[in-house]
Amino acid sequence: MEKLVSAIDYISEYQGKIFSVLLLVVTLQVCYEVLRRYLFGSPTIWGLEFTEFLCASMYIMGGAYASVTDAHIKVDVFSSRWSPKTRALVDVFVTDVIFFLFCGVLVWQSAVWAWEAIASGITTGSMWDPPVWPARGILFLGSVTLFLQGFAKLVRDIQIALGKRSVI
Amino acid sequence: MSPAEITVLMFGSFFILLMLGVPLAWTTAALGLAFTYFLWGAGNLNIIVLRIYDVMGSFSLVAIPLFVFMGNILQQSGIAEDLFHAIHVWLGRLKGGLGAATIVLCCILGAMIGTAGADITITGLICLPFMLQRGYDRKMALGAIAAGGALGVLIPPSIMFIIYGVTTGQSIGKLFMGGVGPGLLFGGLYIAYILTKCHLNPNAGPPATEDERRMTFRDKLGLTRSLLLPILLITAVMGAIFFGVATPGEASGIGALGALICAAVRKTLTWSHLKQSLFATMKTVGLIMWIVFGAMVFICTYTLAGGAEFVRETLTTLPLGPWGILILMQVILLALGMVLDIIGITVLFAPMFVPVIKELGFDPLWFGVLFNLNLQIAYLSPPFGYSLFYLKGVAPSDVTMTELYKSALPFILLQVIGMIMCMLFPPIITWLPSVMIK
Numbered sequence: 193m194e195k196l197v198s199a200i201d202y203i204s205e206y207q208g209k210i211f212s213v214l215l216l217v218v219t220l221q222v223c224y225e226v227l228r229r230y231l232f233g234s235p236t237i238w239g240l241e242f243t244e245f246l247c248a249s250m251y252i253m254g255g256a257y258a259s260v261t262d263a264h265i266k267v268d269v270f271s272s273r274w275s276p277k278t279r280a281l282v283d284v285f286v287t288d289v290i291f292f293l294f295c296g297v298l299v300w301q302s303a304v305w306a307w308e309a310i311a312s313g314i315t316t317g318s319m320w321d322p323p324v325w326p327a328r329g330i331l332f333l334g335s336v337t338l339f340l341q342g343f344a345k346l347v348r349d350i351q352i353a354l355g356k357r358s359v360i
Numbered sequence: 361m362s363p364a365e366i367t368v369l370m371f372g373s374f375f376i377l378l379m380l381g382v383p384l385a386w387t388t389a390a391l392g393l394a395f396t397y398f399l400w401g402a403g404n405l406n407i408i409v410l411r412i413y414d415v416m417g418s419f420s421l422v423a424i425p426l427f428v429f430m431g432n433i434l435q436q437s438g439i440a441e442d443l444f445h446a447i448h449v450w451l452g453r454l455k456g457g458l459g460a461a462t463i464v465l466c467c468i469l470g471a472m473i474g475t476a477g478a479d480i481t482i483t484g485l486i487c488l489p490f491m492l493q494r495g496y497d498r499k500m501a502l503g504a505i506a507a508g509g510a511l512g513v514l515i516p517p518s519i520m521f522i523i524y525g526v527t528t529g530q531s532i533g534k535l536f537m538g539g540v541g542p543g544l545l546f547g548g549l550y551i552a553y554i555l556t557k558c559h560l561n562p563n564a565g566p567p568a569t570e571d572e573r574r575m576t577f578r579d580k581l582g583l584t585r586s587l588l589l590p591i592l593l594i595t596a597v598m599g600a601i602f603f604g605v606a607t608p609g610e611a612s613g614i615g616a617l618g619a620l621i622c623a624a625v626r627k628t629l630t631w632s633h634l635k636q637s638l639f640a641t642m643k644t645v646g647l648i649m650w651i652v653f654g655a656m657v658f659i660c661t662y663t664l665a666g667g668a669e670f671v672r673e674t675l676t677t678l679p680l681g682p683w684g685i686l687i688l689m690q691v692i693l694l695a696l697g698m699v700l701d702i703i704g705i706t707v708l709f710a711p712m713f714v715p716v717i718k719e720l721g722f723d724p725l726w727f728g729v730l731f732n733l734n735l736q737i738a739y740l741s742p743p744f745g746y747s748l749f750y751l752k753g754v755a756p757s758d759v760t761m762t763e764l765y766k767s768a769l770p771f772i773l774l775q776v777i778g779m780i781m782c783m784l785f786p787p788i789i790t791w792l793p794s795v796m797i798k
Contacts, residue, residue, distance in 0.1 A: 212642035215429050219620070222426065222613025226606060240419060243609075247425055248416035251653075254646020263647050264383035265701045269744060271381035279381070287382045294390035294408075294654075301409045331412060 193347060200344040201260055204337055208257025214246045221246070238320040245327055252334030259341040280352035288346045295339045302332040361399070363670035370395060370662055375699070384704050385647075385654035392657035399665055411656040415649065419609050420526050424474075425645045426612035427517045430597075431473030432637035433619040437628040439590050440482045443468060444490075446583050449575055452568030456558025458494060459504050459565050460551045462487040466508030467547045470515030471594045474522075475644065476739060477750045480509030484754035492756070497564035499767035500557065502755065506740055506747045506764070507550055507771035513702070513736040514543035516598060517615070520732050522608065523652065523706050528714045530728050532608045533601045534793040538729040541788040542778065546736075549774045586626055593618040604797040648703060655707035663711070671712045672719070682720040686727075686783075689713055690734050697738015701746070705735060729789045733782060737775045740768050 225239040258264055271279050308314075309325040316324055351357035361369075370391060377387045389408065396404050415421065447464050451457040462483060469479050483505050491501040513520050516536035525532035558565035575583075597615040600606040606614065623629040662668060675685055696705050710731060717727045739747045742765040752764060782788050 208642050208646070209639055212638040215425060215616075215638055215641055218422070219426060219429065219613055219616040222422070222610060223617045226610050226614060243422055244417055244419055247422045250425055250642060250645055251416065251421075251649035252412075254642050255650050256646075258643050258646035258650070261643065263643050264385055265647060265651060265704075266381050266383040267378050267699060267744065268381050270379060282380055286377070286380050287386070290377060290382050290390045291386045294386050294393055297393050297405055298389075298408055301406050305406065305409050327413070327416060328409075331409065331416070 197344045197347050200340045204256040204260040204341045207253055207337060208260070211250055211253040211257075214250055218243055218246045238322070241316065241318060241320055241322065245330075248327060249330045249334075252330050253337065255334055256337035256341045259338060259345070276352055277355070280349045283349045284346065284353055288342065288349060291342045292339075292346075295335065295342055299332070299335045299339050302328065302335045306332040361665075363666040366395070366662070366665045367667050367670060370658075370667070374658075378699070384701055385650040388651075388654035388658035388704070388708070392654070392659075392661040395665065396661050399661075407660060408657050411660055412653045415652055415656060418526055420522060420532055420607075421649075422609045423517070423522050423532070423612040424519055424648060425641060426609075426616045427474040427519065427522075428644050429637065429641045430612065430615040430619040431475070431478060432640050433616070433623050433629075433633075434472045434590055435478065435482060436633040436637050437590075437619075437623040437626050439472075439587070439622075439626070440465065440469060440486055442583060442586055444486050446587060448490075448568065449580075454555060454558075455562050455567050456554045456565035457567055458487070458491050458496060459500060459554035459558065462491070462501075462504050463508045463547050463550045463554070466505075466511050467515060467543065468591075468594075470512040470543065471517075471598065472590065473512060474517050474519040476510050476512035476736075476747060479512040480505060480747050480750040481754055483509055484751050488755060491565075494568070495563070495566055497557075497561075498759075499763065500554065500564055500770075501767075502751065502759065502764060503767035503769075503771045504550060504554060506745070506751050506768055507775070508547070509750070510736050510739045510747045511543055511547055513732055513739065514539040514546065514729075516540065516601075517608070517612065518732070519648065520702060520706060520735065521728075523648075523703055524710055524728055524732065527707050528710050528724070528728065530725060533604075534725055534796060535728050536598070536601060536608065537792040537796050538725055538789045539732065540792050542729060542733055542782050545781065545788055546775060546778045549778050550771065553770065553774055589622045589625055590619075593622055602796055651701060651703050652707055655704050659708050659711060668712045668715075672716050675716045676719055682722065685716065685720060686722065689716070690730070690779075693731065693734040694738050694741070697735050698741055698744050702735040702739060705738075706731070723786065723790065725793060726786050726789050730779070730782065733775075733779050737772060737779065740775065741772055742768070 221239065221243055225235055229235045306325060306328040309328045314324050315321045348357060374387060374391055378384065393405060393408060396407050444461065444465050447461040448458060451461045454460065465487065466479060466483055469482060473479055488501060488505060492498065512518065516539055518539060521535040521539060522532055524530065525535050554565065593615065597611050600611045600614065601608055620629065678685055680688060693705065714724055717724055739745060745768060748764045748768060752759065752761065
């Protein structure tokens with residue numbers, strides 16, 4: 193179990209770092225687009241949608257990356273006063289339940305949605321008209337990594353609640 | 361269920377879960393889905409993918425990762441230290457000059473960095489030790505940094521205005537320009553307060569000695585040269601938006617590339633700096649966007665259930681008159697800001713309040729900036745002033761939360777004065793956007 197949990201951490205961490213490189217791509221791409229528009233008067237037909245797609249991938253994959261360092265915003269004025277054990281108990285019975293409720297539905301719905309796009313081969317209908325499955329696929333991929341990260345947290349919370357893991 | 365009951369149930373469970381420490385993003389998304397399920401059945405649960413997909417396909421939001429990236433690169437290049445040094449040499453002779461320099465630094469940093477938290481961390485690390493060493497009044501020093509850092513919400517490029525613009529359909533460029541007036545006004549009020557206080561009580565902020573301010577001509581030249589590019593960069597980015605040359609999304613891309621070039625010229629564009637900037641940006645973007653996703657699901661469910669219409673009706677039929685209702689909304693925002701993250705507030709409440717404002721006949725652009733003025737005050741006010749938490753993280757370990765609250769009080773008062781001025785004299789906000797070239 194310990195190995196699985198650290199493997200999940202590792203995946204969340206590294207996928208985030210890998211996807212962050214897209215920032216450089218987006219920066220150059222936006223500038224290239226502006227350049228083409230002003231100097232040659234001919235923006236690409238794919239630029240806008242491509243930029244959006246790259247950024248969207250970062251939003252989605254950033255979810256698990258922010259989770260692994262516990263960066264998601266929460267009100268911890270009360271919970272920071274509780275003992276680690278109490279906090280772990282509340283997390284097991286409230287936070288993690290809420291999380292799986294939302295993330296479970298998200299994984300399920302995004303899977304259905306991505307599959308629909310792959311099976312039917314629908315496109316965005318714009319001038320460039322790319323297929324929609326990459327964007328929907330990213331959403332599914334990001335949901336799964338987020339779900340896995342939530343699972344790792346749940347395992348840790350249970351261990352802390354049972355006194356089987358010390359809190360640093 | 362009637363809209364009133366849904367309002368109580370949805371927001372009631374929302375606040376309870378938040379207080380239990382559930383992250384904002386999960387709370388809003390889960391409640392949105394739960395209510396969708398109970399009201400309309402499992403067939404409508406695809407609301408979550410539809411809402412997220414909307415956000416994914418917005419070109420305006422592209423400005424968020426790019427502006428955050430630009431700020432991180434500039435920050436990594438050590439420009440804040442150089443800036444502070446330069447402003448200090450310039451303002452140091454004044455009593456309280458160091459405090460004034462801190463505020464000026466905050467304003468300039470606000471134009472480079474889109475998030476207030478980063479502002480406070482940097483100025484806290486650079487200016488606070490400096491001021492304390494010089495025997496500055498500790499409360500004034502702490503308050504100046506917390507209040508100055510919160511200016512980042514108002515001074516463009518501000519992430520808050522991008523999110524506000526996207527959720528309410530306002531022009532982000534105009535909101536950016538609308539924030540400039542109040543940002544400078546608030547900064548001016550803080551500086552006036554610090555200088556007056558130190559003039560009356562020189563012990564609160566002793567001037568720098570002649571020795572400290574002396575600099576060789578070569579040093580001055582070097583400093584000016586290293587600052588010239590970044591200052592040019594932020595001027596160019598804002599100028600491009602002001603003159604209608606580029607959309608905020610395009611300007612952010614140019615800004616990010618420019619920041620990379622600045623860092624390269626300053627010889628600080630190392631592999632490790634670049635990596636840190638990329639990773640930090642990714643994390644910030646991840647947490648911001650998931651708050652937006654969650655809040656979108658929540659507010660969409662609430663609106664479909666008739667909640668937003670109920671709020672609009674309730675507010676507009678109150679026997680308070682337009683100004684009374686406006687002030688009530690601001691009080692609500694201030695109260696919310698004490699417990700909620702400001703991005704969450706914007707996505708959840710701006711779409712409900714804007715129709716009311718339009719119906720009452722106020723200028724929606726003016727209200728958009730006012731909205732963020734309120735959030736900026738909330739950012740500083742107890743019990744959950746986020747800027748105070750950021751400052752606590754970098755302040756000496758003997759600084760307590762109570763001391764921080766006390767040090768923020770005079771600045772909160774100044775903010776309220778500033779806000780009243782913006783309400784009485786709308787041109788403070790609306791003048792710059794009105795002369796902007798569209």
